[in-house]
Amino acid sequence: MPLLNKTRARSEAQNPPFGRPGTAPGPGTAPSRSWSPARIALTAFFAVDGFLFAAWVVRIPDIRAQVSASHSALGLALLCISAGAVATMPLIGRLCVRSGSRPTTVGALVALSLAVLLPAHMHSVLGLGLVLLLFGAAYGAANVSMNSAAVDLVAELDRPVMPSFHAGYSLGGLLGAGVGGLLAGRLSTAWALGLSGLLGLLVTALAGTALLRSPATIRRPVPRTAGPDSTGPAAAADLRGPRTGSATGSRSAMPTRTAGVLVLLLGLVALCDAYGEGSLADWATLHLTDDVRASAGLAATGFAAYAFAMTAGRIAGTWLSIRLGQTRVVLYGGLTAGTGMLIAALASNVPVALAGFVLVGLGLSNIFPLAIAQAGAIGGPRGVATASTLGYAGMLIGPPVIGFLADATSLPIALTTVAATSALTGLLAVAVRARRTRERTAPA
Template sequence: MSAVTTLAFATDRIPSGRREQLATRVIFLVVGIVMAGFAPLVPLAKLRLGLDEGALGLLLLCLGLGSIFAMPITGILTARWGCRAVIAVASVIMIGAFPFLAIADSWLSMAVAIAVFGASLGTVDVAMNIQAVMVERDSGRPMMSGFHGLFSLGGIAGAGGISALLALGGLSPLVAAIVVSVVSLLLVGLSLGGLLPYGDNGQEKSPLFVLPKGGVLLLGILCLLTFLAEGSVLDWSAVFLTSVRGADIGLAGLGYAAFAVAMTGGRLAGDRIRMALGERRVIVFGGLIGAIGFAVVLLVPSAHAGLVGYFLVGIGASNLVPVLFSAAGRTRDMSPGLAITAVSTLGYLGLLAGPALIGFVAHLATLPFAFVLLSAAMLMVAASYKVAK
């Protein structure tokens, strides 16, 4: 099969080029920076507001709820007003809300700030993936993995950057957040000229929300399983290494670091890998490597082996979501914009539900058994390679 096939996007337009490719990369980078930059602010908010774990958990749920409410309608918004307008407006709201996450002085004000931040973040996420599919189509070659690689790179820069500003620069949380916001806003401003002024014209008259169907539903489920595994590594990798392998906190924290480095490297090289192997092999090998990685974590009684296992999970999972998004953009079951919206929303549900589901299974059975289910989820993704036809 060809790496990129014709999509049902608007035909009365000039095909995108290098400027649009660069702008897409910049937006993915910005979203990664801002999203990950929130992580170091969470423990500070817990201390500032005097929250226990339960209250903090409910607070963080507002981030997901905001995103889930906004993501399903983003495809329609881009069809009516174009990717440029939607990304620009939502980015300004997202970046503007970011400093408030560092200063909100009550649970309610923090909940509102997080919900607004989550809704705008979810909107930009879907819109930039719609732009990415159109830009990839116009280029005639795989580009989605590279775009997502910039998101992962931005995540490392965002979390590391704001942590460095707080620890090494001695800045207050508000000043550190403002620095991140200013840099992010400048990057968005520089990318505006390359953002597409149109969206998917096949859905301009569609209702605001359409349930996924056919192959799109399968793609969404596969994305959900992949994000479920990724979210579980984020929240449970260190817990597994400390509680099951007896590792100290310092070593356990390297579990997610190994995963993130592998994920970033795999995505930055992913477009070349897709061209060399084809999308079906990327899905098969990626799912198998991810399953093997979880198996190493489970079966080898060593914390250091666990780090290797998490690294393998990162390598395996790195290009699954980009391939699934590209496949969604080519589907004939729904218009491309609606398909990407549906797949993004289902994937985000997996990211939100994954950690809670692992905790529930661990409570009923054991944490190692929960990780067995994660390995099985990756095997299910590998077995579904026909979706990439």
């Protein structure tokens, strides 16, 4: 018992559980390993995923006019994206366990590149909802499979680099929004989305070849009897985890019920974050055009400013997680995002609204990646799928809630709900930390 307690204490000191600050990568991590071909290829997948989603987002005003949708009708159509994603995610988690995360990632990105073509050819709200259901299914499949592959790579690299993958997603969103803004008024929606899908297929072919040819991470099995009374070698080995304080670590030898509660709490963190991200993605351009009276090109620039801020925050995410601890990163991020959303929603001119969106991007940047990384460390691909499903439920309820509230009050008032959910992420992160602290200090 004393030996196991010492092992557990040493593990927790070296591998902070959502998170104690001050853990730096150890000297044993070779710099040459940090950007392996697999990591570069997977980052490219995250980037093209963000690019394709942003290419769709900046065309929402055009497609709304094309199908003659009201705020509430458009909200119901946008609901189909999240509905398709949430319905697909648990299935993809099981598929990743059975067939591997990397092949599943390649197939999902091919489907997403094809699905992004469809909305431009719809002329009714019903037709738009049906194709967005397919788009959401492909989007959800891509996100679960990519994050599952990323969790494995984080464990292999032995460094907390999960935010860097999501920085690739944000960079792709920034490029997609920027290119979409430049093409607004110059190319039709069908041509713009068609070229975006073609680019997605090209990147998938190149990055997929590199990813599938790279050696796969060897996954350590999760002990079946890893309860509080576990004292065997398997339990002790599983408690050790990476030496460098990676964001994910190894899957803890904790009771199944405790693991399930932690994944649930992490899923709720992701839910609140995704509510904000989904609301910004679906309604930011409309808020700028309808309420702040920005032009279509300038409205696309607003989403680009949000995406740029999120990219910058995620690039710094690894450093911030080490220096501040993951709990503080999530707590401060939620408060920053909430403040920024209030500014952006209530702004009466474009510069102030853009400044608010920048704060939202910085605040939300690392919340989702840290939550998903922790869920993957605890439960593997199924943990990723569970937390992602709960997370994207935020996108499921976000569009219709914002739409109906906008019709009942106004779009700026509806967007203030994002401030509340952003602040809630910090409280949930503190709850995760408290739960893991209780588990850590419980008698072995």
